[in-house]
Amino acid sequence: MLFLTLLVLMVHKWHLFIPATKAGNKTKKLMTTEERQTGSVQIGVYLKYIRAGGGFILFALVLFWYVISAGVNLMSSLWLSIWTADSSYVRQSESFYIAGYALTALLMGIVTFIRTYGLARFGVRSSFTLHGQVLRSVLRAPMSFFDTTPTGRILSRFSKDIFSVDQELAEFIDIFIFIVIQLIVVIATIIIVTPFFAVVLPFLLFFYFRAMNYFRQVSRETKRLDSVSRSPVFAQFSETLGGLSTIRAFGKSQEFRKQFEAILDNNTQTVYANKVADRWLAVRLESIAACVVGLAAIFSTQVVVSNGATVGNSANFASVAGISLSYAVTATGMMQFVVRAFAQVEAAMNSVERIVYYTEEIPQEAATTSTELEAEKYLPTSNPSRKAVAAAGGIVVYPDKEWPQKGSITLTNLKMRYRPETPLVLKGLNVTIGAGERVGIVGRTGSGKSSMLLILMRLVEPFLSEEDLEKKYDAPLMIDNLDCMRMGLFDLRSKIGIIPQSPVLFSGTIRSNMDPFNKYTDEEVWAAIEHCRMKDAVNAMPDGLQSKVAEYGENLSQGQRQLLCLGRALLKHCHILLLDEATSSVDFETDKAIQTTIREAFKGCTVLTIAHRVNTIMDSDKILVMNDGSVAEFDAPEELLKNEKSLFSEIVSHSNGDVITDE
DSSP, X not given: OHHHHHHHXXXXXXXXXXXXXXXXXXXXXXXXXXOOOOSSOOHHXXXXXXXXXXXXXXXXXXXXXXXXXXXXXXXXXXXXXXXXXXXXXXXXXHXXXXXXXXXXXXXXXXXXXXXXXXXXXXXXXXXHHHHHHHHHHHHTSOHHHHHHSOHHHHHHIIIIIHHIIIIIHHHHHHHHHHHHHHHXXXXXXXXXXXXXXXXXXXXXHHHHHHHHHHHHHHHHHHHHHHHHXXXXXXXHHHHHHHTHHHHHHTTOHHHHHHHHHHHHHHHHHHHHHHXXXXXXXXXXXXXXXXXXXXXXXHHHHHHHHHTOOSSSOTTTHHXXXXXXXXXXXXXXXXXXXXXXXXXXXXXXXXXXXXXXXXXHTSOOOOOSSHHHHHHHTTSOOOSHHHHHHHHTTSOOOOOOTXXXXXXXXXXXEEEEOSSTTSOOSEEEEEEEEOTTOEEEEEESTTSSHHHHHHHHTTSSOOOOOHHHHHSOOOOSXXXXXXXXXXXXXXXXXXXXXXXXXXXXXXXXXXXXXXXXXXXXXXXXXXXXXHHTTOHHHHHHSTTGGGOEEOGGGTTSOHHHHHHHHHHHHHHHTOSEEEEESTTTTSOHHHHHHHHHHHHHHTTTOEEEEEOSSXXXXXXXXXXXXXXXXXXXEEEOHHHHHHSTTSHHHHHHHHHTTSSOXXX
């Protein structure tokens, strides 16, 4: 008991070994601390698992077959008892007893198959539903969630936790339900055969449940600690693989190996504590089970001595007592299995608990489509999109298929912060960009250039304060006079082309990266490749458009990746194009070719370009100079250059024509 108490204390003090932000510590960390529930798994988690598997009626049907299985098993034992009582075959022939026993065995096989198949199907359906829910929730999480959550923590949900629900949970539930019903049958049989056993049964159950509940605390919490301490293992391993070349270049292999071993040791300690607690329980349950067998034997002997048989007559009592004693012996293992099975079910339910947390508790982006937003408009306004709909009287915007036809952009008092606890990055932008204008965006590091493009795609939502909403609602972001806050994210993002600073390619083929949704013909794809100056490179590949692209496009140069991203934007024929230093990874001549392509292919398109080289935006219609999250200057470049004291003139004078402006 003292040893298990030490284990309980270790569980409650485990936070000393896991990095976490202390209460009251004003130092804020970028990465959030992983959640860990305490106490018993809530009944609501079990109910959600049952609902995910098909509902309570289906689960009750599964339980029904377990009861039938226990009844058939008892019938088999009773048949053997009747058979042994007629050992001289006076009442029935030997063939009759053999046929009856064979029939019960066949019936047991059929019922066992039905109950096992039913529970397995129920478990697979529940796992499939839960996986779909958590996948949808994670894919719809905002970028701030991924900025503050290690990848390993997310991978842990989709690996070990889903594995537990897939394979372990249904198996543990199967064992638990079967053993519980069998144990009830065993105890009931012993009481019927030897009624005096009912007198001592409450005392045995008291010690049994006391040991079980004491063990459950350690088993449950060590399982939770195992889940929490496993996430850093995945995170460290994935980060090491991602930066393997850098680690080797700096000679830090041994250091990373030691860090990984330390993290793995923390995880192993929780598993070891769980196994030790399991051994502690086994000793106590073996003692209780031995008492059950001993008392059953003593009471059976007492019945025979006192000639007080309660089942059948005294002559046939030996066969019935044999069933009672054999059941009492099997109870030795059953009592251990019940506790362990329940602890395993509760520990596996911890995985469901963690999956449900990611399904219901992590923040979510706005609705994907306007139709979905319409269905959600009466829900609590927990995100800016719903706040905007509520402020506009519940009216949702449905853009036409041809929207935007012109590409004009209006920003009105546009504010933005990356997370609720961070300061404002954009501090009330008021800008009107005409249809078809080419606007170059410049400014020092941290001025809000890239943030402006993020908010146009609504990767980060505009900040709508309660004070602004109490006044007359003015749409912070409008394209072609339509409020972008009151439409679905897909409806907005699908109409805007973007060429990011870091090119994004996926594992697949050239064609799948150019046309992920297979909307265009091969001729259209080839035309886009030719316009982006990649035709010769693709023709030189062995399979042309079907040539393989490695993960992240690692089998292509940085410049080739950027050109393919340009080709992807060309295919969309969009009316708004965002370029975030898109030519920073190519040489001067390729940069010049890309700029020419953009001018030719995107005529009449509104183009917003974050400048990497000042000369690339000198032919823009207007220059937007950002300074500390606000609009410092916005006019034609020649007008800004007339004022030698303007910020743009200062940037140009320091650039010498071809120097990065973010210095």
